[in-house]
Amino acid sequence: MGYRVAVVGATGNVGREMLNILAEREFPCDEIAAVASSRSVGTEIEYGDTGKMLKVKNIEHFDFAGWDIALFAAGSEPTKIYAPKAAAAGCVVIDNSSLYRMDPDVPLVVPEVNPDAIDGYTARNIIANPNCSTAQMVVALKPLHDAATIKRVVVSTYQSTSGAGKAGMDELFTQSRAIFVGDAVESHKFTKQIAFNVIPHIDSFLDDGFTKEEWKMVVETKKILDPKIKVVATCVRVPVFVGHSEAINIEFENELSAEAAQDILREAPGIMLVDKREDGGYVTPVECVGDGATYVSRVREDPTVDNGLVLWCVSDNLRKGAALNAVQIAELLGRRHLKKG
Numbered sequence: 310m311g312y313r314v315a316v317v318g319a320t321g322n323v324g325r326e327m328l329n330i331l332a333e334r335e336f337p338c339d340e341i342a343a344v345a346s347s348r349s350v351g352t353e354i355e356y357g358d359t360g361k362m363l364k365v366k367n368i369e370h371f372d373f374a375g376w377d378i379a380l381f382a383a384g385s386e387p388t389k390i391y392a393p394k395a396a397a398a399g400c401v402v403i404d405n406s407s408l409y410r411m412d413p414d415v416p417l418v419v420p421e422v423n424p425d426a427i428d429g430y431t432a433r434n435i436i437a438n439p440n441c442s443t444a445q446m447v448v449a450l451k452p453l454h455d456a457a458t459i460k461r462v463v464v465s466t467y468q469s470t471s472g473a474g475k476a477g478m479d480e481l482f483t484q485s486r487a488i489f490v491g492d493a494v495e496s497h498k499f500t501k502q503i504a505f506n507v508i509p510h511i512d513s514f515l516d517d518g519f520t521k522e523e524w525k526m527v528v529e530t531k532k533i534l535d536p537k538i539k540v541v542a543t544c545v546r547v548p549v550f551v552g553h554s555e556a557i558n559i560e561f562e563n564e565l566s567a568e569a570a571q572d573i574l575r576e577a578p579g580i581m582l583v584d585k586r587e588d589g590g591y592v593t594p595v596e597c598v599g600d601g602a603t604y605v606s607r608v609r610e611d612p613t614v615d616n617g618l619v620l621w622c623v624s625d626n627l628r629k630g631a632a633l634n635a636v637q638i639a640e641l642l643g644r645r646h647l648k649k650g
C-alpha cells in the first residue's frame with residue numbers, strides 16, 4: 310500500500326523534476342496527480358520515464374481530501390491560497406516556496422542536516438523546503454560544524470538561470486543567440502543582460518542593501534543548522550542553465566585542517582568530494598546536472614584568519630536545491646510519521 314501524492318505546480322521546472330524524482334526513486338505512490346493553474350489544464354506530463362502520462366488537473370477545483378502528501382512548487386501567491394486548504398484537508402504540504410520557511414510553526418528541513426525538525430510538522434501540517442542556495446550550503450557545512458563548530462560563513466554564489474524558472478533559461482538562450490547573429494539583446498526576466506555577463510542581484514532589494522536571496526541564506530542557515538552561526542552572502546546570477554556554485558569561507562571555533570575536512574566530507578551524507586588539486590580536479594555546474602549530490606572541491610586552509618577554511622560547492626539547484634530535497638522530506642515523513650502497509 311502506498312501514498313496518494315499531488316505535485317502542485319507540476320508544469321514548472323521544479324514540478325517536473327519532482328515527478329522525475331518520485332519516479333526515479335520509486336516513491337511508493339498508489340496515485341499521483343499533476344496539478345497546476347488553469348492555464349495548463351489539458352496538457353499532459355510524463356511521470357518520470359515510466360511512460361505513464363498524467364493529465365494536468367486544475368488547482369482551482371482540486372480536492373485535497375484523501376491525498377496524503379502534496380509537493381508544492383507553485384510560487385508564493387498560489388501557495389498562500391492552496392497550501393492552507395490542502396493542510397486543512399489533512400494532506401501534508403511540502404512547500405518549495407519561501408512563504409512558510411521562517412514560520413516558527415513550520416519545520417524547515419534538509420534531511421541530511423536536521424531530520425528531527427520534521428517532527429514539528431503537525432502544528433500546521435506544512436513542511437518547508439529551503440532556498441536552493443541554502444540547501445547545498447548547509448549540506449556541506451553540517452559535518453564541518455559537527456567537527457569544529459562554525460562561527461562565521463562568508464559565501465559568494467554563482468547561481469544559474471534556472472533558479473529564475475524557465476523564463477530565465479529562455480532569456481539566456483535567446484540573448485546568446487541574438488549576440489551570435491547580431492540581433493538586438495533584450496532583457497525581460499533579468500534586470501541586465503545575462504548572456505556573457507554576471508548580475509550581482511537575485512530577488513528584491515531590502516533596506517540594508519542586501520537582497521532577499523542573500524537574507525534567505527542567512528536566516529535559513531540559522532534555522533536549519535545553528536542560530537549562532539553568522540552568515541554574510543553575495544548572490545550573483547551567472548550565464549549557466551542549471552547548477553548553482555558557491556565559494557564558501559568558513560571560520561571555526563576549533564582547528565580543522567584541510568586534510569581532516571576532506572576526510573570528513575568524503576564520508577558525509579549527500580556529499581561527493583572531488584578535490585584533486587590539479588587541472589580539472591574539481592566539479593563545475595554542467596557536471597552536476599541531473600545528479601542529487603552536493604559536490605565539494607578546492608578545500609583549503611585560509612591563512613588570513615585563525616581556524617579558517619575555503620571551499621567550492623556545486624549542486625543541481627532543481628534537484629538537491631528543490632525537488633530532490635522535497636522528495637527526501639516526503640520519504641522521511643513516510644518513515645517517521647505516515648507509515649503505510
Ligand code: 11C
Nearest residue numbers: 407440441442468472473
Ligand atoms: C534563484 N534561489 O536562484 C532562487 C530560486 O526562495 O525558493 C529559488 C527561490 C526560493 O533565483
